[in-house]
Amino acid sequence: xxxxxxxxxxxxxxxxxxxxxxxxxxxxxxxxxxxxxxxxxxxxxxxxxxxxxxxxxxxxxxxxxxxxxxxxxxxxxxxxxxxxxxxxxxxxxxxxxxxxxxxxxxxxxxxxxxxxxxxxxxxxxxxxxxxxxxxxxxxxxxxxxxxxxxxxxxxxxxxxxxxxxxxxxxxxxxxxxxxxxxxxxxxxxxxxxxxxxxxxxxxxxxxxxxxxxxxxxxxxxxxxxxxxxxxxxxxxxxxxxxxxxxxxxxxxxxxxxxxxxxxxxxxxxxxxxxxxxxxxxxxxxxxxxxxxxxxxxxxxxxxxxxxxxxxxxxxxxxxxxxxxxxxxxxxxxxxxxxxxxxxxxxxxxxxxxxxxxxxxxxxxxxxxxxxxxxxxxxxxxxxxxxxxxxxxxxxxxxxxxxxxxxxxxxxxxxxxxxxx
Amino acid sequence: xxxxxxxxxxxxxxxxxxxxxxxxxxxxxxxxxxxxxxxxxxxxxxxxxxxxxxxxxxxxxxxxxxxxxxxxxxxxxxxxxxxxxxxxxxxxxxxxxxxxxxxxxxxxxxxxxxxxxxxxxxxxxxxxxxxxxxxxxxxxxxxxxxxxxxxxxxxxxxxxxxxxxxxxxxxxxxxxxxxxxxxxxxxxxxxxxxxxxxxxxxxxxxxxxxxxxxxxxxxxxxxxxxxxxxxxxxxxxxxxxxxxxxxxxxxxxxxxxxxxxxxxxxxxxxxxxxxxxxxxxxxxxxxxxxxxxxxxxxxxxxxxxxxxxxxxxxxxxxxxxxxxxxxxxxxxxxxxxxxxxxxxxxxxxxxxxxxxxxx
Numbered sequence: 001x002x003x004x005x006x007x008x009x010x011x012x013x014x015x016x017x018x019x020x021x022x023x024x025x026x027x028x029x030x031x032x033x034x035x036x037x038x039x040x041x042x043x044x045x046x047x048x049x050x051x052x053x054x055x056x057x058x059x060x061x062x063x064x065x066x067x068x069x070x071x072x073x074x075x076x077x078x079x080x081x082x083x084x085x086x087x088x089x090x091x092x093x094x095x096x097x098x099x100x101x102x103x104x105x106x107x108x109x110x111x112x113x114x115x116x117x118x119x120x121x122x123x124x125x126x127x128x129x130x131x132x133x134x135x136x137x138x139x140x141x142x143x144x145x146x147x148x149x150x151x152x153x154x155x156x157x158x159x160x161x162x163x164x165x166x167x168x169x170x171x172x173x174x175x176x177x178x179x180x181x182x183x184x185x186x187x188x189x190x191x192x193x194x195x196x197x198x199x200x201x202x203x204x205x206x207x208x209x210x211x212x213x214x215x216x217x218x219x220x221x222x223x224x225x226x227x228x229x230x231x232x233x234x235x236x237x238x239x240x241x242x243x244x245x246x247x248x249x250x251x252x253x254x255x256x257x258x259x260x261x262x263x264x265x266x267x268x269x270x271x272x273x274x275x276x277x278x279x280x281x282x283x284x285x286x287x288x289x290x291x292x293x294x295x296x297x298x299x300x301x302x303x304x305x306x307x308x309x310x311x312x313x314x315x316x317x318x319x320x321x322x323x324x325x326x327x328x329x330x331x332x333x334x335x336x337x338x339x340x341x342x343x344x345x346x347x348x349x350x351x352x353x354x355x356x357x358x359x360x361x362x363x364x365x366x367x368x369x370x371x372x373x374x375x376x377x378x379x380x381x382x383x384x385x386x387x388x389x390x391x392x393x394x395x396x397x398x399x400x401x402x403x404x405x406x407x408x409x410x411x412x413x414x415x416x417x418x419x420x
Numbered sequence: 421x422x423x424x425x426x427x428x429x430x431x432x433x434x435x436x437x438x439x440x441x442x443x444x445x446x447x448x449x450x451x452x453x454x455x456x457x458x459x460x461x462x463x464x465x466x467x468x469x470x471x472x473x474x475x476x477x478x479x480x481x482x483x484x485x486x487x488x489x490x491x492x493x494x495x496x497x498x499x500x501x502x503x504x505x506x507x508x509x510x511x512x513x514x515x516x517x518x519x520x521x522x523x524x525x526x527x528x529x530x531x532x533x534x535x536x537x538x539x540x541x542x543x544x545x546x547x548x549x550x551x552x553x554x555x556x557x558x559x560x561x562x563x564x565x566x567x568x569x570x571x572x573x574x575x576x577x578x579x580x581x582x583x584x585x586x587x588x589x590x591x592x593x594x595x596x597x598x599x600x601x602x603x604x605x606x607x608x609x610x611x612x613x614x615x616x617x618x619x620x621x622x623x624x625x626x627x628x629x630x631x632x633x634x635x636x637x638x639x640x641x642x643x644x645x646x647x648x649x650x651x652x653x654x655x656x657x658x659x660x661x662x663x664x665x666x667x668x669x670x671x672x673x674x675x676x677x678x679x680x681x682x683x684x685x686x687x688x689x690x691x692x693x694x695x696x697x698x699x700x701x702x703x704x705x706x707x708x709x710x711x712x713x714x715x716x717x718x719x720x721x722x723x724x725x726x727x728x729x730x731x732x733x734x735x736x737x738x739x740x741x742x743x744x745x746x747x748x749x750x751x752x753x754x755x756x757x758x759x760x761x762x763x764x765x766x767x768x769x770x771x772x773x774x775x776x777x778x779x
Contacts, residue, residue: 109512120768124760127512192621193768195775202778261582262647285632368633368777376774382484384767
């Protein structure tokens with residue numbers, strides 16, 4: 001009783017008797033609702049058109065129910081099987097039943113493809129056995145082994161056991177050059193089949209070099225743009241923006257014409273005696289070509305944020321430093337440069353994140369040692385049709401980017417980033 | 421009233437548009453000189469005969485787009501030109517329509533289609549149209565003595581210069597073994613053993629630093645023409661086109677060729693299935709297949725078409741029959757691509773090939 005009295009004494013009431021706090025919250029709620037209503041279309045677009053499909057696709061990297069969905073009789077038996085003893089007659093019978101059903105429903109290829117990823121040679125094992133499955137008779141174990149000897153092989157059954165789990169680390173392991181075995185251990189793949197880790201490292205390396213090269217090339221340009229009189233700097237800005245507006249494909253192809261063996265650059269080297277006509281530089285279809293063209297293509301993303309931050313720095317700071325006796329270098333390094341760091345941070349992270357997922361340029365001029373992880377994600381999307389592996393690789397890439405973003409936030413601080 | 425008129429006009433325009441698209445099919449093929457040969461020999465006559473229109477689209481092979489269309493239920497392609505291995509895999513996965521070969525037209529002498537087509541050209545879901553081949557070609561101006569064998573391709577001492585190769589394990593591994601002196605007939609037996617695969621990669625290793633890798637079929641003639649490479653692996657039709665139509669000084673070598681079939685398929689759920697079937701029946705009859713051969717030197721898959729093959733469309737001095745991958749001279753040391761081998765081992769070998777490339 002006392003408490004409520006206290007309460008009513010404390011609160012200010014509006015003239016219609018409602019506590020002011022409540023009234024304020026009510027009117028604020030209305031305006032919040034209106035604001036939310038305004039962003040709803042965008043929110044819906046992003047969640048339905050961006051976040052949701054990405055999440056759905058990423059789940060493919062850990063979940064593939066092809067085997068479980070189609071091998072309905074065999075899957076529960078494989079779950080009970082220990083992976084060491086000889087498979088029983090019942091398991092063979094279930095297998096034959098499934099094969100017959102799959103042949104009829106024309107889904108055998110789906111299971112065969114899925115199995116072939118686990119164990120090379122399973123595709124023809126499944127498709128050809130399915131063709132004959134209808135005529136097989138008791139005892140199924142012997143008759144199936146008679147069709148294909150591989151059915152008597154424990155490795156075939158272990159591979160089926162691994163594949164029968166829908167929720168599986170198989171693809172994530174494969175994205176990191178490892179193999180998930182039937183007894184639940186994860187082992188490294190043989191040397192000659194390891195590729196992804198090397199590509200992830202190379203992708204990070206290329207992205208980092210592009211960022212550093214972009215900084216070295218872009219910083220002076222941004223400085224020039226910011227310090228020149230507006231009429232000239234606007235003209236120069238157009239020169240920066242013009243390639244920025246040109247199609248990526250056009251710029252990449254232009255670099256091919258510039259860099260190739262019989263290209264403009266090499267012709268000039270020959271004219272000036274730097275290279276001989278027979279022994280020209282290999283500037284394309286390798287890492288060098290990828291680095292050169294990616295640096296050029298991403299340069300505007302470095303220049304523009306640095307430029308817009310530089311524009312906001314008042315020249316009086318440097319003047320003040322100089323008037324107090326600082327040399328030009330000290331004035332630049334101690335006074336001017338620290339103020340441009342937010343721009344450098346923004347440019348660097350923008351270029352890095354764009355570079356890490358770069359795809360068209362390395363595909364066209366990467367050759368053998370200039371391709372990046374995104375080219376292999378594309379390879380598994382379009383060529384090998386192993387979408388689960390592509391999703392797993394994409395997931396790993398996403399985790400790497402988020403991790404680097406986190407480190408960046410810890411070291412530089414994300415609030416320290418400025419786009420203008 | 422004006423508004424109503426506008427609606428009426430729009431509606432009638434839409435109706436006309438739908439009628440127009442009802443008789444339109446989308447045929448997808450590999451682009452370049454090859455698509456042109458199909459447009460001239462198949463699309464135009466069929467469109468003229470039926471009054472339908474054919475929309476031609478290019479792709480670079482593989483089942484990814486077909487799979488995506490079928491799985492999303494939005495099938496926009498009606499006929500696709502695919503390789504044999506893809507035709508079989510697509511059929512097994514249920515993403516292609518079944519085509520009854522008995523509905524195909526018979527040969528002019530009455531031989532039923534099922535006997536007229538060469539082995540493997542009629543599949544449950546696919547009808548063959550050409551035999552194409554992966555061979556190697558060289559720039560005549562760069563060498564005094566012409567290369568003649570597959571081994572010469574791998575000999576950068578005797579025949580200096582860069583090499584163009586396809587960025588895919590298929591056919592490259594076979595050619596590496598043949599370049600190492602393995603006769604065509606033993607290649608797949610050897611590739612089925614780990615030692616054989618090691619040997620193929622070891623052979624590729626010897627020229628790895630000299631290779632420019634290509635992915636699209638139009639690239640290798642361009643690489644040769646630009647002087648980027650002195651020899652390149654290439655599809656035989658593309659290089660013939662560069663020689664006959666563009667007058668390039670290229671020579672080609674049939675020794676160690678790897679030949680394969682291209683087939684027409686219909687993605688499951690095609691909205692114009694009947695028209696697509698009609699198109700396939702029309703295009704794979706004896707005359708059209710023979711006509712197509714005068715635009716590009718890919719061999720027709722019907723036996724009855726071979727005597728009807730004429731001369732090159734723009735140069736009557738070139739007898740097309742002599743340039744087919746299936747002539748006796750060309751088949752002396754030739755290998756038919758083993759689709760079963762690649763269906764089973766493609767994933768593993770391509771993985772290893774890619775790992776080897778990235779090293």
